[in-house]
Amino acid sequence: MKYFTFFIFTLLYFDCFSQQYSKSWKDLNYASDTTKYHMLDIYLPQVEKSIYPAVVVIYGSAWFGNNLKGSDLKTLGKALLETGFAVVFPNHRSSADAKFPGQINDIKAALRFIRANAEKYQIDTSFIGMTGSSSGGHLSALAGTSGFIKQYTVGSATADIEGNVGQYSSYSSSVDAVVDWFGPTNFLVMDSCGSRMAHNAQNSPESSLVGGPIQDNKDKCALANPITYIDANDPPFLILHGDADPLVPHCESEMFFNALQKANVPSQFVLVPGGQHGPGLFVDKYFRMMVDFFINASKKK
Numbered sequence: 001m002k003y004f005t006f007f008i009f010t011l012l013y014f015d016c017f018s019q020q021y022s023k024s025w026k027d028l029n030y031a032s033d034t035t036k037y038h039m040l041d042i043y044l045p046q047v048e049k050s051i052y053p054a055v056v057v058i059y060g061s062a063w064f065g066n067n068l069k070g071s072d073l074k075t076l077g078k079a080l081l082e083t084g085f086a087v088v089f090p091n092h093r094s095s096a097d098a099k100f101p102g103q104i105n106d107i108k109a110a111l112r113f114i115r116a117n118a119e120k121y122q123i124d125t126s127f128i129g130m131t132g133s134s135s136g137g138h139l140s141a142l143a144g145t146s147g148f149i150k151q152y153t154v155g156s157a158t159a160d161i162e163g164n165v166g167q168y169s170s171y172s173s174s175v176d177a178v179v180d181w182f183g184p185t186n187f188l189v190m191d192s193c194g195s196r197m198a199h200n201a202q203n204s205p206e207s208s209l210v211g212g213p214i215q216d217n218k219d220k221c222a223l224a225n226p227i228t229y230i231d232a233n234d235p236p237f238l239i240l241h242g243d244a245d246p247l248v249p250h251c252e253s254e255m256f257f258n259a260l261q262k263a264n265v266p267s268q269f270v271l272v273p274g275g276q277h278g279p280g281l282f283v284d285k286y287f288r289m290m291v292d293f294f295i296n297a298s299k300k301k
Contacts, residue, residue, distance in 0.1 A: 020081045022046045025121060030090065030113035031106070031166045037066035037097060038165070040090035040110055042121050043073070045081045052086035053127035053298045054114065056107075056175070059089070060134030062205035063103060066094040076131060079287035085294065086123055088114060092139070095208040100224045103209070104142050105163025108173035111143070116168040127298040129177040131290065133278065134248060135205065137183020141226035141256065145234050147174035154228065157219035161229075175235055177297035179290045182241045182248050182277065185256040187214050187221045194249035230259050236266035238293040240286055242275020268293070 021043040031038035044052060057076050059068040069089040070077075077087045092106035111128065118125045132140040146152075150162040162173065184190060187206040190199040199206050202213045210220040222228050237260055241253035250271060257269035270289065275281045 020046065020078045021087075022048055023122075028113075030110045037091045037093045038106065038109075039067075039069065040088055040113070041070050042123075043077065043081060043087045043089075044122060045084050045086065047084060049084075049122075051118075051122050051124040052084065053129070053294075054086040054088055054123045055080050055129040055131060055294060056088045056090065056111065056114070056140075058092070058107065058130070058132030058136035058139045060132060060136040060181075061094070063095040063135045063209045064205065066097055067091055072133075072136075075282050076133075076287070076290070079291055080294070083291040083295065085129075085291075086121075095205070099211040100209050100220070101159045101161055101163065103139060104146070104161060105165050107139050107143055108162055109165035109168075111173040111175065112168040112171040113166055115171040127176050127301050129179070129294045129297065130175040131179040131181065132183065133181035133282075134183060137180040138185065138226065139183075140178050141180045141183050141185055141237070142224075142229070143173070143175050144178035144180075144237060145226045145229035145231075147172075147235070148233065149229055152223060152229070154222040155219035157217075157223055159220075159223040161223075176301060177236050177238075177294055179238045179240070179293060180253070180256075181281065182245055182250075182253065183226070184248050185226045185252045187225060188218060189255075190249060190252065193251035196246040227256050227259050230263050230265065232263050232265065234260070234263070234265045236293075236297050237268070238290065239267065239269045240272060240275075240281055240289070241270070242272045242277070242280050244274050244280070245277045247277045 023044040025042045027039045059071045069091045090110040093102045130140045146161050239253045241250040260267040
């Protein structure tokens with residue numbers, strides 16, 4: 001539950017910003033059902049154009065939240081809108097609604113929905129980026145590394161990573177660039193490399209996600225870990241993490257970055273001195289790094 005402190009910080013600290021968009025669509029259901037956890041919102045920049053490159057922003061909630069879309073509008077969303085990106089905020093199922101891979105199945109369905117309806121919502125599908133913080137960083141990183149993987153097996157566990165949510169299965173769920181803000185990438189080593197939170201506990205966010213204590217479910221954890229799927233076909237990554245993060249230790253991002261480098265995936269890692277789980281990172285300097293990264297990645301498409 002401590003992960004929610006960052007969400008509250010985001011809402012309170014940035015409530016003073018004025019509207020930064022010209023047009024929006026709210027509560028679009030990307031799964032062809034009526035559930036709130038399958039809704040998304042789309043915002044277009046104030047500068048009006050016929051189509052816009054897009055970035056999908058996934059909220060952080062320790063995978064406990066299923067209706068927090070738009071909570072990053074005045075932070076990550078504002079920075080992206082100001083620099084000309086359409087921004088998409090999807091909900092996804094919580095760990096109480098479904099165990100993994102339900103969450104990544106939802107995110108991939110949202111990506112397929114965006115591509116299928118791009119003309120209606122003025123999305124330029126030649127560039128779709130993804131970003132998110134904490135558990136949203138995890139899902140962003142996982143979407144990036146598992147872009148062309150449907151089903152995967154580790155040991156005795158198999159997961160349908162692509163899933164069959166929604167009606168647009170013929171469209172791609174890949175992304176063109178990822179900015180991962182302090183997301184977990186390898187659950188099993190979080191406690192051993194510096195967390196002040198007991199991730200090995202039965203009721204931890206990670207244990208709740210996979211359906212049991214993580215150390216008793218190592219194969220399931222491997223399937224949920226973005227680091228498992230890294231290969232040379234992955235999109236470019238920018239990873240930001242605070243060196244004083246008490247909840248997700250920065251070793252998570254260091255290991256992930258090293259694995260990306262080993263696979264020759266274009267990647268950058270920024271370790272923020274004194275940065276915690278949100279505070280110290282969500283400031284103009286690092287927002288600028290994010291948007292510059294997406295701008296540069298979109299130019300290479």
